[in-house]
Amino acid sequence: MSAPIVLSADHVTRRFGDFTAVDEVSLRVRGGEVVGLLGANGAGKTTVMRMLLGLLPVSSGVVGLLGRPPNRERRRSIGYVPQNLGLYRDLTLRENLAFVADAYGTSVPQLPDDLAPYADRLVGQVPLGAQRQAAFVAALSHHPAAVLLDEPTSGVDALARARLWDTIRDQSDAGVGVLVTTHYMQEAQQCDRLLLMSHGRLVAQGTETDVIDGATAVAVRCEDWTSAFAALSDAGLAATLDGRAVRVVAASPDRVQAVLGNAQVTATLTAVPATIEERMLMLDRDFTHSGPDWQT
Ligand SMILES: Nc1ncnc2c1ncn2[C@@H]1O[C@H](COP(=O)(O)OP(=O)(O)OP(=O)(O)O)[C@@H](O)[C@H]1O
Numbered sequence: 001m002s003a004p005i006v007l008s009a010d011h012v013t014r015r016f017g018d019f020t021a022v023d024e025v026s027l028r029v030r031g032g033e034v035v036g037l038l039g040a041n042g043a044g045k046t047t048v049m050r051m052l053l054g055l056l057p058v059s060s061g062v063v064g065l066l067g068r069p070p071n072r073e074r075r076r077s078i079g080y081v082p083q084n085l086g087l088y089r090d091l092t093l094r095e096n097l098a099f100v101a102d103a104y105g106t107s108v109p110q111l112p113d114d115l116a117p118y119a120d121r122l123v124g125q126v127p128l129g130a131q132r133q134a135a136f137v138a139a140l141s142h143h144p145a146a147v148l149l150d151e152p153t154s155g156v157d158a159l160a161r162a163r164l165w166d167t168i169r170d171q172s173d174a175g176v177g178v179l180v181t182t183h184y185m186q187e188a189q190q191c192d193r194l195l196l197m198s199h200g201r202l203v204a205q206g207t208e209t210d211v212i213d214g215a216t217a218v219a220v221r222c223e224d225w226t227s228a229f230a231a232l233s234d235a236g237l238a239a240t241l242d243g244r245a246v247r248v249v250a251a252s253p254d255r256v257q258a259v260l261g262n263a264q265v266t267a268t269l270t271a272v273p274a275t276i277e278e279r280m281l282m283l284d285r286d287f288t289h290s291g292p293d294w295q296t
Pocket residue numbers: 016021039040041042043044045046047048
C-alpha cells in the first residue's frame with residue numbers, strides 16, 4: 001500500500017494584485033519520499049510552500065496538510081525551515097532550541113556534537129552552516145510527518161551540505177515526506193522525484209530522466225572558446241560556460257554553426273544529453289520566447 005499523502009495542492013493559484021506568482025499548480029508528497037522543487041529565482045517555489053503550510057492564503061485551488069486543510073494544529077505536525085531559517089537572532093542556539101521545544105510541548109532536543117561549541121552564542125555570531133544545522137534540529141525536534149525545506153543548504157560548504165542531506169535521507173527513511181527547494185543540481189539528483197517550476201507554472205515532473213525528456217544541448221569544442229562564447233551570447237543564444245567548455249541549449253547545431261561561422265570561429269559541435277539545469281533554462285526560454293529557437 002502506498003504511503004499517505006502528507007502535502008497536496010490541487011490547481012493552486014496565487015495572485016499578488018495583477019501578477020500571478022503561482023498558476024494552477026498541483027502536486028503530492030507522500031510519506032517517505034524526497035521531492036525536489038526546482039526553478040529559477042522568482043519561479044514561485046516559496047509561495048507554493050507558504051500556501052501548503054497555510055501561512056499564505058490561496059487565490060484559488062485547494063491545499064492539504066496531512067490530508068486536510070492546513071491549520072495551526074496540523075502545522076504542529078510539520079517541520080519548516082524557511083530561507084531565513086526562522087531562528088531568533090537575539091537568542092543563543094541553545095535558547096532557540098528550548099523555545100521551539102516549549103512551543104511544541106516536547107523535550108529540548110540534544111545539540112549535535114559539532115554544534116556544541118556554538119551552543120551559547122547568539123545566532124548572528126554562529127557560522128551559517130551551524131545556523132542551518134540548528135534550524136534543522138529545531139524543525140525536526142517534534143518528529144514531524146512532513147518537512148518543508150526552502151533552500152536548506154544555500155551558502156554552506158560541501159561538508160555541511162552533505163551532513164544536512166544525510167539528515168534529510170534519515171528523515172525520509174523514517175517515513176517523513178520531504179519537499180525541498182534547491183539551486184544545487186547535485187542535490188536535485190538526490191531527490192526521489194522532481195517538480196520543475198517556471199514563471200509560476202509546473203512545467204515538468206518526475207525522475208531526472210523524465211524531466212530532461214531526451215532534450216539535448218550542443219557542446220562546442222574549439223581553441224578560441226572566449227570568442228565562441230561571446231559570439232553565441234551576442235546572437236542571443238543560451239550559451240553557458242563550464243571551465244572552457246561552451247554549451248548551448250534551445251538552438252539547433254546548424255544555428256550554432258551559422259553563428260560561429262559568421263564570427264569566423266572554427267569549432268566541433270556535438271549534440272549531448274542536457275543536464276537538469278539546461279532543461280530548466282530551455283523551459284524558461286520556452287515561456288519567455290514564443291517558442292524555442294531550435295526551428296530558426
Ligand atoms: N507578498 C508578495 N507581494 C508581491 N509579490 C510577491 C510576494 N511574494 C512573492 N511575490 C512574487 O512572486 C514571485 C514568486 O516568488 P517566490 O518567492 O515564490 O519565488 P521563488 O521561486 O521562491 O524564488 P527564490 O528562488 O528567489 O526564492 C516573485 O516574482 C515574487 O516577487
